[in-house]
Amino acid sequence: MDRRRFIRQSALSAGGLILSAHIPFSRYPLKKPEVIVIGAGFAGLAAALQLKRKGVTVTVIESRSRIGGRVFSHPINENLVIELGGEWVGNSHVRVRELCAEFGLPLENNQMNTHLIYQGQYHAPGSWNYSEAWNAKFKKILDAYPHLKETDKQRLDQYDWWRFLVNNGCSGRDLEIRELLDSTDFGESIRHVSAFAALAEYAESSEKNEMDLKIKGGNALLVHKMREQIGAENIYCSHHVSRIVQKNRVEVTCTNGKRFTGDQLICAIPTFSVQQIHWDPVLPEPLTAAFNALQYARINKHALHFSERFWKEEAFDLVSDQSPHYFYHATKNQQSTEGVLIAYSIGDKAASNANQSNAFLADDVFRCLEPHFGNLRSLLKGQVNYYWGNDAYSYGAYALYGIGQWFKVMPELKKKFLLTHFAGEHLADWQGFMEGAMNTGEAAAAEVIG
Ligand SMILES: Cc1cc2nc3c(=O)[nH]c(=O)nc-3n(C[C@H](O)[C@H](O)[C@H](O)COP(=O)(O)OP(=O)(O)OC[C@H]3O[C@@H](n4cnc5c(N)ncnc54)[C@H](O)[C@@H]3O)c2cc1C
Numbered sequence: 087m088d089r090r091r092f093i094r095q096s097a098l099s100a101g102g103l104i105l106s107a108h109i110p111f112s113r114y115p116l117k118k119p120e121v122i123v124i125g126a127g128f129a130g131l132a133a134a135l136q137l138k139r140k141g142v143t144v145t146v147i148e149s150r151s152r153i154g155g156r157v158f159s160h161p162i163n164e165n166l167v168i169e170l171g172g173e174w175v176g177n178s179h180v181r182v183r184e185l186c187a188e189f190g191l192p193l194e195n196n197q198m199n200t201h202l203i204y205q206g207q208y209h210a211p212g213s214w215n216y217s218e219a220w221n222a223k224f225k226k227i228l229d230a231y232p233h234l235k236e237t238d239k240q241r242l243d244q245y246d247w248w249r250f251l252v253n254n255g256c257s258g259r260d261l262e263i264r265e266l267l268d269s270t271d272f273g274e275s276i277r278h279v280s281a282f283a284a285l286a287e288y289a290e291s292s293e294k295n296e297m298d299l300k301i302k303g304g305n306a307l308l309v310h311k312m313r314e315q316i317g318a319e320n321i322y323c324s325h326h327v328s329r330i331v332q333k334n335r336v337e338v339t340c341t342n343g344k345r346f347t348g349d350q351l352i353c354a355i356p357t358f359s360v361q362q363i364h365w366d367p368v369l370p371e372p373l374t375a376a377f378n379a380l381q382y383a384r385i386n387k388h389a390l391h392f393s394e395r396f397w398k399e400e401a402f403d404l405v406s407d408q409s410p411h412y413f414y415h416a417t418k419n420q421q422s423t424e425g426v427l428i429a430y431s432i433g434d435k436a437a438s439n440a441n442q443s444n445a446f447l448a449d450d451v452f453r454c455l456e457p458h459f460g461n462l463r464s465l466l467k468g469q470v471n472y473y474w475g476n477d478a479y480s481y482g483a484y485a486l487y488g489i490g491q492w493f494k495v496m497p498e499l500k501k502k503f504l505l506t507h508f509a510g511e512h513l514a515d516w517q518g519f520m521e522g523a524m525n526t527g528e529a530a531a532a533e534v535i536g
Contacts, residue, residue, distance in 0.1 A: 089157065091378055092465050094457070096364075099144060101115040102500050103348060106283075107372055112339065112370065115268065117148075117185055118140075118141055118142050118143065118144075118372065119142060119348070119349035119350055119534065120142075120143045120144075120145075120348040120349050121142055121143070121144045121348050121349065121350050121351070121352060122144075122145050122147065122338055122346050122347075122348040122350075122352070122533055123137075123138055123144060123145070123351075123352045123354060124146075124147050124152075124184075124327050124338065124351070124352070124353050124354060125145045125146075125147075125148065125155065125353070125354035125359075125509075125510070126147075126148035126153035126154070126155065126301075126321055126323070127153075127154065127155025127156055127157065127354060127355075127463060127510070127523060128147050128154075128155070128157060128172075128309075128523035128524050128527065129354035129510045129511065129523040129526050130146055130148075130155075130352065130355075130507040130509065130527060130528035131153065131309065131312040131313070131316065131527065132181070132312070132496070132523070132525075132527030132528050132531070133264040133352045133354060133525040133530050133531040134146050134316045134320070134321075134526035134527075134531075135315055135316055136527070136528050137320050137531050137534065137535070138315065138316050138317065138320070139315075139410050142534070142535070144316070145187075145319055145320055145322065145348065146316065146321040146322065146326075147247045147318060147322050147324065147325045147327055147338065147340065147345055147346065147350075148294065148321065148477070149321045149324070149326040149327070149359075149479060150323065151314060151324050152323065153309055153321060153323060154171075154305075154306055154309040155171075155479070155480075155482070156171040156172055156474070156477075156480060156484070157171050157172045157305045157308075157309055157520060158167075158170040158171035158172075158306070158472070159304030159305055159306035159307075160470060161304075161469070162389075162417075163424075164200075165420060165422040166254060166391075166392050166417045166422055166424065166425070166426060167303065167304040167309035167417075168389050168416040168470075169300075169304065169305055169416065169421070169472070170387050170389070170427050170470070170520075171305075171472075171483075172207065172253065172305060172520045173305070173416075174196055174296060174297040174299065174300060175296075175298065175299040175300060175301065175305075175520065175521075176195055176289060176291060176292055176296025176297070176298050176519065176521065177194075177278045177294075177296070177298040177299070178290075178292050178296060178298070178426075178521075179296065179516065179519065179520070179521035180322060180407070180521070181521055181524045181525060181528065182308070182320075182520055182521050184391070184526060185308060185311075185312075185504055185524075186301060189308065189311040191301050191302070191307055191308055191437075192301075192302045192304075193299040193301055193302070193310065193433050194299065194300055194301075194302045194418075194419050195257075195298070195299060195417075195419075196226065196297065196298065196299050196418055197294050197297060197298055197317070197401060198297065198298035198401050198402065198403035198414055198415070198418075199211035199212075199401045199402070199403070199404060200267075200403050200404065201283075201402070201403070201404035201405075202263070202404065202405055202406075203264065203404065203406040203407070203408065203455075203458065204259070204262075204263065204406070204407050205407065205455060206313075206457075208233055208457070208458040211333065214301070216260045216327060217259075217260055217265065219255070220255070222258040222324075222382060223255055223256070223386065224256075224359070224463075226352070226451050227254060227285070228288065228289050228379075229531055230522065231285060231289035231290075232289075233367055236237060238507040239282050239286075239356045240282075240434055240493050241279045242280075242282035242285060243280050243281070243282035243283070243489070243490055243491070243492045243493050244489065245280075245281055245489060246277050246278065246279060246488075246489055246510075247259075247268065247276040247277075247279045247280070247281045247283075247284035247303075248265065248275070248276045248277040248279075249277075249281065249286075250281035250284070250285070251264055251276070254430065258520070262407065263405075264276070266405050266406075266412075267402045267405055267409070268284065268405060269403070269432050270411065270412045270430060270432060271287065271295060271383060272284070272383060272432075272486060272518075273382075273383020273385045273432045273433065273486060273518075274383045274384065274432060274433040274486055275432075275433050275483070276382075276489055277412065278381075278486060278489075278490060280484065280487050280488060280489055280490070280492050282493075283487045283492050283517070284292075285421050286300065291467050293363075297402045300418070302419075305520070314315070315386055322340075322344070322397075323395075324342075324505075325340040325344055326340055326341045326342070327339070327340055327363055327510075328340060328341045328362075328363060328364060329363065329364045329365075329366070330351065330353075330363055330364070330365050330506070331365070331366045332351075332365075332366070332367065332503075332504040332505050333508065334404050335347050335348065335349055335505070336345055336348050336349070336351045336504075336505045336506070338351065340498075341373065347455050348466065349505070350505050350506075350507065350534050351505055351506045351507070352506075352507050352508075352509055352525055352527070352530045353478065353507070353509070354508075354509040354523075354526075354530070355510065355512060356479060356480035356481075356482075356485075356512065357380055357382075357485070357499070357512060358380070358382070358479070358480060358481045359379050359479050359512075360377060360480075360508075360511065361374075362493075364535055368499075370503060373498055373499070373501065375498070375502060376495045376499045377499070379488075379491060379495050380486075380487070380491065380495055380499070380512065381431070381485075381486050381488060382475075382480060382481055382482020382483065382485055382486055383432065383474075383483050383484055383485075383486045383518075384429070384432065384433055384434075384473075384474065384475030384480050384482060385431070385432055385436050385473075385474045385475070385482075385483035386431045386432075386435075386436035386437075386439045386440045386471065386472070386474070386475070387428050387429075387430055387449075387471070387472050387473075388410070388428065388429040388430075388431070388439065388444075388447050388469065388470075388471045389416060389426050389428045389466045389469065389471070390426065390427050390429065390448065390451060390466060390468075391425075391426050391466070391468040391469065391470075392425055392426070392427065392462070392465045392466060392467065393423075393424055393465045393466075393467050394423055394424065394425070395415070395423070395424075395425040396428065396459055396462060397425075397459065398462070398464060399415075399465035400418045400419060401418065402413070402414070402415040402418075402427075403415065404455075406454050407442035407470060408412075408450070408453070409431065409438070409439060409450050409454075409497055409515060410429035410430075410431060410433050410439075410446055410447075410451050410453045410454050411429070411430060411431040411432060412429070412431070412432075412433055413427050413428065413429050413430070413431040413451075414427070414429060414430065415426055416428040424467070428512070429435075429447070429450075429453075433498055434472075436474075436475060437475055439471075439473075440471070440473030440475065440476065441446070444469040444471060447469070447471065448466060448469060455499065463467065482517040483518075484511055484517070485511065485517060486511070486513035486517065487517065496512075496513065499512065499513055500513050507533050507534060508529040508530070509523075509526040509527045509529070509530040510523060510526055511526070512522040514526045514528045
C-alpha cells in the first residue's frame with residue numbers, strides 16, 4: 087500500500103467516516119447497488135438470499151463445481167445419504183430452522199446415546215458417567231456462567247480449556263473422557279482451545295451441545311432451495327477469484343479470466359482462501375496479522391457402509407480412546423436395513439488417518455469394535471473418506487480460536503475493508519456451525535443494505 091492511500095484510508099476509518107462508495111444505497115434513489123458475493127457456502131448463500139429479497143442485483147462466485155462449501159451431502163445409494171461436512175442442526179439454531187420451515191424441509195431428531203470404549207472396556211449408554219464430584223462441579227461452573235463479567239470472560243480467554251478443567255478439579259478418567267468428547271466438538275485437543283470459547287459453547291448451547299437435528303434427505307437440500315431463490319443464473323460455479331481491486335467500485339477477476347464489477351463485495355470464504363487472493367490495495371496489516379494468527383481444526387470423516395446395522399440402536403454413537411476416536415450412526419432414521427457408521431477423528435489423529443488406505447482404516451475400526459460387537463468384516467460394503475485438513479479452500483473443518491484469540495483476533499477479522507464486508511463461520515457467535523455461517527452472511531447483507 088502506498089503512503090498516500092494508507093493515510094486516506096486510516097484518516098477515514100479513524101474518523102468513523104465512510105468512503106463515498108460506502109454510501110448506503112438508499113442514498114442512490116435511482117439505483118440499487120450491485121453486490122458481488124464470493125463463496126457459495128451457507129454464509130455467501132444466506133447473504134445473497136437476503137439481498138435478492140431486497141431487490142439488489144447479486145452475483146455469487148464459487149470456486150468449486152458445486153455449491154454448499156463445507157456442507158457436503160454424499161449419497162451412498164438411492165436410500166442413504168451421509169454428510170461429509172456440516173451435519174447436526176442444533177435446537178438453538180434459529181435461522182437454519184426457520185429457513186427449513188420456510189422451504190418445507192423437515193428436520194429429524196438426530197440425537198445420540200453415547201457408548202464408551204475406554205482402556206479396552208466397553209460401556210453401554212447409561213452405564214458410564216463422570217464421577218459424581220465432577221458432575222456436581224461442572225454444573226456449578228455452568229450455572230455461574232450467566233453471571234460472568236466481560237473482564238472474567240477475557241481472563242478465561244487467556245488460557246486453554248484443558249487447564250481450566252484441571253484448575254477446577256477435573257482429573258484422571260474424568261479429564262481423559264472430557265478430552266475425548268470435547269475435542270470432537272472443537273476438532274483439536276482441548277489443550278489448544280480457548281477456555282472462554284469452550285465454556286461459552288457448553289454454557290450457551292442445548293442439552294446435547296447442538297447435536298439435535300438433521301435435515302431429512304441431506305443438508306444439501308437447503309443449499310439447493312437457497313439456490314432456487316437466489317436464481318441459479320446468478321451463481322457462477324467453477325469460478326475461482328484470484329484478484330480484487332477496490333476503487334470507487336470493486337472489480338473481481340477469476341483465474342479463468344472472467345471479470346465482475348460491483349458497488350460492494352461480500353467475501354464469504356475461509357481465511358486461508360482470503361489470503362490467496364491478490365488484493366489491490368493490499369489487506370491492512372492488522373487484518374493480515376489476524377489471518378496469520380487463526381488456525382482451523384483438522385477433522386477426518388471415514389464413512390463405512392455396512393450391509394446391516396449391527397449397532398442395533400438408531401441413536402448409536404460411541405467415543406473411544408483409539409484412533410477412530412468417535413463413531414456415530416450417520417444414516418439414523420433412513421429407511422434401509424443397511425447403514426453407515428462414520429468414524430470421526432480430529433487433530434493429529436485425523437491427519438494420520440487421512441494418510442492411510444481404506445483397508446488400514448477399516449482394520450483400526452475392526453480392532454476397536456469387534457471385541458464388543460462380533461465379526462464385522464463380512465458386513466462391510468464400501469468406504470468413503472474426506473479429510474478437511476487438506477481441503478484446498480479451508481485447510482480445516484472450521485476455525486479454532488486459540489488462547490487469547492477470541493477477543494483480539496475475531497474483532498480484527500470482522501472489520502470492513504473499503505468496499506468489502508467479510509462473512510463466514512469464523513466470524514460468528516455460533517462459530518464453527520452452519521447457523522453461525524448464515525448469521526454472518528445475513529449480517530453482511532444488512533450492512534450492505536444500510
Ligand atoms: C467435518 C465437519 C463437520 C461439521 N459439523 C458441523 C455440524 O455438525 N453442525 C454445524 O452446524 N456445522 C458443522 N460444521 C461447520 C459448518 O459446515 C461450517 O461452519 C459452514 O458450512 C461454513 O460455511 P461458510 O459459508 O462460512 O464457509 P464455506 O462453506 O467454506 O463456504 C465458502 C465457499 O467459498 C468458496 N471459495 C473459497 N475461495 C474462493 C475463491 N477464491 N473464489 C471463489 N470461491 C471461493 C469455497 O469453495 C466454499 O464453497 C462442520 C464442518 C465440517 C467440515
